Amino acid sequence: MAGNPVTDAPLREVRRAVYRPVREGNALEDTVARLVQTIRLGVVAPGESLPPERELATRYGVSRDTVREAIRELADTGYLVRRRGRYGGTFVALPLPRPAEPVSVPxxxxxxxxxxxxxxxxxxxxxxxxxxxxxxxxxxxxxxxxxxxxxxxxxxxxxxxxxxxxxxxxxxxxxxxxxxxxxxxxxxxxxxxxxxxxxxxxxxxxxxxxxxxxxxxxxxxxxxxxxxxxxxxxxxxxxxxxx
Structure with a gap:
């Protein structure tokens, strides 16, 4: 078999993809979309915690306020749960919400x-x-x-x-x-x-x-x-x- 040996850690490139910087101009919307992508791909499983807000802000290239607002939006819709205290943080909801009505796609x-x-x-x-x-x-x-x-x-x-x-x-x-x-x-x-x-x-x-x-x-x-x-x-x- 030809080619270079694979040496990267498992799913390293996937994590780079979902946590890469967002586009300028629509920082909030793109941050929400990137977090949803992380959830839907299972990079962070239901019941597990997201990286800290400061780390997310650095990876996405946005302010912490933008990250907080994105998390608030997804918490309001049932995708994320915020917990305070020693073992607090932002967790993917368990179970995740399901559509209330059948979906039709063009x-x-x-x-x-x-x-x-x-x-x-x-x-x-x-x-x-x-x-x-x-x-x-x-x-x-x-x-x-x-x-x-x-x-x-x-x-x-x-x-x-x-x-x-x-x-x-x-x-x-x-x-x-x-x-x-x-x-x-x-x-x-x-x-x-x-x-x-x-x-x-x-x-x-x-x-x-x-x-x-x-x-x-x-x-x-x-x-x-x-x-x-x-x-x-x-x-x-x-x-x-x-x-």
Whole structure:
């Protein structure tokens, strides 16, 4: 297999992507959006705490007042919980709020997001399979697969997301990780509007094993084919529930 060995810590690039500086001009809105992305991707799990306000302000390149206002907005809508005292801080709500009404997504918007997802994730799987992965990276990829397989229903989508983002990281293209994170956050917002299906979870885990095995075996064609077959299943559900 060609390419440079993977040496970055697991999900390091994902964390860089979700905590990168926001754009000037819409600091509050972009900070809210970045925090929501962090929640929907499961970078911070329900019940866990966000980094301190000072750290968030530094990472986003905004004032602490902007961070506080963004946190206040998300606390008011049920996504975050603020606690005072020795073990206080800002925590992701457990459970997260769910939409009160069914969601309908315009077909052109749905197809645009899903089409981009196919390009990003198939390319990431192919690139990861073509690299010389360090033992630590190989072990982490397999452990992400095992975590998804063992996950309880309430934590399954988070474990699934972290597996897919790990594959994006192993592609060795940092800018791809930011695109994958943004795209996955949009998809997760839609997936969270309808229930998990037990048979679909079982099938998804079988497909995950095929994807991971192809990457670890250094078979780019097989990795790409396996992940496209996997994505087709969730695409069918998304179209059925939302379009």
């Amino acid at each position: 077909l052109d918007e749905l197809e645009d997001v899903l089409g981009l997802r196919r390009v990003i994730e198939a390319g990431a799987a192919r690139a990861a399979a073509g690299r010389a992965l360090e033992p630590e990276a190989r072990a982490d990829l397999w452990s992400r697969h095992e975590a998804a397989t063992a996950a309880a229903e309430g934590d399954y989508r988070r474990a699934d997301t972290l597996l897919h983002l790990t594959i994006a990281e192993l592609a060795g293209i940092p800018s791809l990780v930011a695109l994958a994170a943004e795209n996955r956050a949009r998809v997760n917002a839609w997936l969270d509007t309808f229930p998990l299906l037990p048979r679909n979870i079982e099938h998804s885990n079988e497909q995950h094993e095929s994807i991971v095995a192809a990457i670890l075996a250094g078979r780019p064609d097989a990795a790409e084919t396996a992940i496209l077959e996997h994505l087709a299943g969730s695409e069918a559900l998304l179209r059925g529930f939302l379009a």
